[in-house]
Amino acid sequence: xxxxxxxxxxxxxxxxxxxxxxxxxxxxxxxxxxxxxxxxxxxxxxxxxxxxxxxxxxxxxxxxxxxxxxxxxxxxxxxxxxxxxxxxxxxxxxxxxxxxxxxxxxxxxxxxxxxxxxxxxxxxxxxxxxxxxxxxxxxxxxxxxxxxxxxxxxxxxxxxxxxxxxxxxxxxxxxxxxxxxxxxxxxxxxxxxxxxxxxxxxxxxxxxxxxxxxxxxxxxxxxxxxxxxxxxxxxxxxxxxxxxxxxxxxxxxxxxxxxxxxxxxxxxxxxxxxxxxxxxxxxxxxxxxxxxxxxxxxxxxxxxxxxxxxxxxxxxxxxxxxxxxxxxxxxxxxxxxxxxxxxxxxxxxxxxxxxxxxxx
Amino acid sequence: xxxxxxxxxxxxxxxxxxxxxxxxxxxxxxxxxxxxxxxxxxxxxxxxxxxxxxxxxxxxxxxxxxxxxxxxxxxxxxxxxxxxxxxxxxxxxxxxxxxxxxxxxxxxxxxxxxxxxxxxxxxxxxxxxxxxxxxxxxxxxxxxxxxxxxxxxxxxxxxxxxxxxxxxxxxxxxxx
Numbered sequence: 001x002x003x004x005x006x007x008x009x010x011x012x013x014x015x016x017x018x019x020x021x022x023x024x025x026x027x028x029x030x031x032x033x034x035x036x037x038x039x040x041x042x043x044x045x046x047x048x049x050x051x052x053x054x055x056x057x058x059x060x061x062x063x064x065x066x067x068x069x070x071x072x073x074x075x076x077x078x079x080x081x082x083x084x085x086x087x088x089x090x091x092x093x094x095x096x097x098x099x100x101x102x103x104x105x106x107x108x109x110x111x112x113x114x115x116x117x118x119x120x121x122x123x124x125x126x127x128x129x130x131x132x133x134x135x136x137x138x139x140x141x142x143x144x145x146x147x148x149x150x151x152x153x154x155x156x157x158x159x160x161x162x163x164x165x166x167x168x169x170x171x172x173x174x175x176x177x178x179x180x181x182x183x184x185x186x187x188x189x190x191x192x193x194x195x196x197x198x199x200x201x202x203x204x205x206x207x208x209x210x211x212x213x214x215x216x217x218x219x220x221x222x223x224x225x226x227x228x229x230x231x232x233x234x235x236x237x238x239x240x241x242x243x244x245x246x247x248x249x250x251x252x253x254x255x256x257x258x259x260x261x262x263x264x265x266x267x268x269x270x271x272x273x274x275x276x277x278x279x280x281x282x283x284x285x286x287x288x289x290x291x292x293x294x295x296x297x298x299x300x301x302x303x304x305x306x307x308x309x310x311x312x313x314x315x316x317x318x319x320x321x322x323x324x325x326x327x328x329x330x331x332x333x334x335x336x337x338x339x340x341x342x343x344x345x346x347x348x349x350x351x352x353x354x355x356x357x358x359x360x
Numbered sequence: 361x362x363x364x365x366x367x368x369x370x371x372x373x374x375x376x377x378x379x380x381x382x383x384x385x386x387x388x389x390x391x392x393x394x395x396x397x398x399x400x401x402x403x404x405x406x407x408x409x410x411x412x413x414x415x416x417x418x419x420x421x422x423x424x425x426x427x428x429x430x431x432x433x434x435x436x437x438x439x440x441x442x443x444x445x446x447x448x449x450x451x452x453x454x455x456x457x458x459x460x461x462x463x464x465x466x467x468x469x470x471x472x473x474x475x476x477x478x479x480x481x482x483x484x485x486x487x488x489x490x491x492x493x494x495x496x497x498x499x500x501x502x503x504x505x506x507x508x509x510x511x512x513x514x515x516x517x518x519x520x521x522x523x524x525x526x527x528x529x530x531x532x533x534x535x536x
Contacts, residue, residue, distance in 0.1 A: 064364075093419045097416065098419060150417070150420070151419065151423070154420065154422070201412065228420045229421075231421070
């Protein structure tokens with residue numbers, strides 16, 4: 001997902017869950033900061049490098065892909081962007097390394113998302129924002145793993161966008177992927193940008209949904225493809241449905257974090273709170289555009305009557321650098337929450353006897 | 361690409377340059393040793409790919425490609441090794457054929473890259489030069505020494521291009 005959903009949609013979800021404007025801004029700022037808190041940025045902000053929640057393009061190109069380097073990559077990407085759905089998934093094929101990678105495939109409504117949301121409870125808006133980023137990404141990044149793997153994350157020529165057809169069957173149009181990141185995407189042809197095929201199992205080109213480009217990040221798109229792990233069974237990814245579920249689950253999770261309910265359970269959505277706005281939400285999600293920020297922003301502002309300032313990742317650095325008690329600052333709380341999330345997910349992966357995030 | 365991967369690529373390219381220079385200096389006497397090294401390198405690559413296939417890639421959609429490529433590399437390795445017992449003219453034709461094949465692959469790749477707005481000029485240049493070197497080898501096949509020289513130049517050219525592409529700026533798709 002991108003800034004449109006992590007920032008503006010998260011703001012709207014927080015408002016609908018009952019938070020006021022300022023708290024909602026704090027939550028969505030933390031949710032979006034997860035995509036910017038790299039080691040490079042942490043040096044500038046003066047934060048602990050272990051609190052990194054993402055890796056920049058330049059950092060990935062320099063990242064080691066030996067077992068230790070892979071652990072570092074896996075801890076970051078599995079904890080914040082590709083939360084594994086089932087660490088104990090029944091896999092009856094492949095070597096141990098294959099099984100370990102298979103069990104890191106991301107998906108919604110796993111046990112780890114319950115742990116993630118409960119971990120954020122009572123820890124403030126910063127922790128809530130991080131949890132909302134992780135939750136939303138479980139819907140967008142379904143079927144991909146947060147570790148470099150050709151045998152899990154690869155895709156091939158079989159990639160079709162689905163359009164509503166005249167009959168019961170949707171019309172299919174093959175998607176072509178360009179491998180030049182500076183090339184423009186053409187949603188009408190359709191041509192999208194994806195990372196280039198690398199036969200090396202652990203190449204960073206095979207991390208997450210890189211091979212499928214930004215398709216998982218676009219709310220309007222429905223597509224059919226053959227995931228590398230799927231044994232030639234076609235998967236249909238219905239982003240409009242998934243994004244609506246993500247939004248409804250965020251409202252439910254934020255209501256829990258605000259103390260409205262005592263327990264957070266998976267596969268539960270707050271349909272009641274979004275029902276008065278469902279047509280507008282569906283309209284934004286289904287609109288054919290690669291960046292829905294303007295529409296989500298207008299929706300959020302119509303809910304609160306306040307102006308939502310543009311996201312600025314450096315907004316809280318001055319406060320953090322100048323404070324003697326850093327734990328009381330916005331970034332201090334964000335770093336603590338990020339460290340706690342990474343520690344929790346890495347521990348769960350290791351407890352499942354999976355060696356990709358390290359050894360116990 | 362990490363510093364170690366860059367270093368590995370550079371070392372491989374330097375060893376290719378040494379092979380090329382050795383061919384230029386020692387002429388026809390050197391290439392039998394080179395054939396041996398070439399065969400061993402291809403066999404190791406083939407075995408590594410087959411190992412990866414049987415452990416992981418056979419469960420992957422399109423994993424058979426890895427299997428076929430592994431078999432192909434291993435087969436090429438054995439075939440290359442067996443050339444020690446055939447007349448030198450055929451060995452040189454084989455080396456020229458390999459170079460031409462590599463050039464054609466580069467040209468096809470460049471053409472595909474052009475179709476999707478990716479960088480294609482360097483690959484096209486590399487492909488054209490390799491094919492021209494291979495054609496020159498075949499024209500000069502009766503003069504063993506000259507063919508060895510042309511093949512040696514081909515090796516050195518490939519190595520220089522490999523070093524250049526190692527230090528080219530790379531990009532990956534940012535996943536958020």
